[in-house]
Amino acid sequence: MTAYIPSITIPGFILEKPAASILLPVGLGTAIGFSVSPKRTQEKYLALKQPPYHPPPQIFGPMWTVLYACMGYSAYRAWTTGMNSFDVRKVSLAKQGATLYTIQLGLNLIWMPLFFGFKRPIEATADIVALTGVTGYLAYVWGQVDEVAGWALAPYLGWLGFATYLSAGAGYLNQWDFSGKERPMSERKKETTYVDEKDS
Known part of the structure; x- marks a missing residue:
């Protein structure tokens, strides 16, 4: 059983407010996305060899926004249900789940x-x-506190399974070395240093 570790856990005053709980992962995810540069990320994604059934890069932004919102809502449900419960076990599970969530x-x-x-x-x-x-494991823990909280993580889990396939597939198809696929910028019209899949 995972322990509740307050020092590394998102504070309860954030999780107990629905807007704050939802906007936190959405905001952090958006910030990370823009810090890496959406345009260059899309170009790199398209330039790498990808496994079958890979989606177009434009789908990732909207998809992750929805998944982050579901994640934040799950956190809000589990935390408020658990902390307002008279069941000591649910209180404990809500706190442990908050550490796992973080x-x-x-x-x-x-x-x-x-x-x-x-x-x-x-x-x-x-x-x-x-x-x-x-x-x-988080879905299992929070599902014992509040079923809705557990099920709210189901789309996220499903997407993570698919994303794991994409990550491993791209790694394997590119020999686990993206730097070896680089080419001088002057040889390409696009702003990417990766080898285009069509050129391979």
């Missing part, structure tokens, strides 16, 4: 910089595998 949010936010910023597909794939495991 950990998974951190794992989530470092994936994009690892994959696109630092071009480290092995580390990014290890990160998303860990993220999926922590989130699955």
Whole structure:
């Protein structure tokens, strides 16, 4: 059983307010996305060899916004239900889940910089595998506090499974080394230093 660690856990006064709880992951996810540069991220995504059934890059922004909102709503439901319960076990599970929630949010936010910023597909794939495991356990823990909170994480878990496939697939197809696929900017018309899949 995961312990509740206040020093690394998002404060309860944020989780108990629906707007703050929802906007926190949406805002952090958006900030990370823009820090890596959406345009260059899309170009890098298109330039890498991708596994079958990979979606167009334009879908990721809206999809993640919805998933972050579901994540924040789940946190709000679990925290308020648990902390207002007379059941000591539910209170404990809500607190433990809050620590797990904070950990998974951190794992989530470092994936994009690892994959696109630092071009480290092995580390990014290890990160998303860990993220999926922590989130699955979080859904189990918070589902015992509030069923809606548990089910609100279901779309996120489903997408993480697909994202793990995409991350591992791109890593494998590009020999787990994105830097080896670089080409001088002058040889391309687009603003990317990656080899286009059509050129391979």
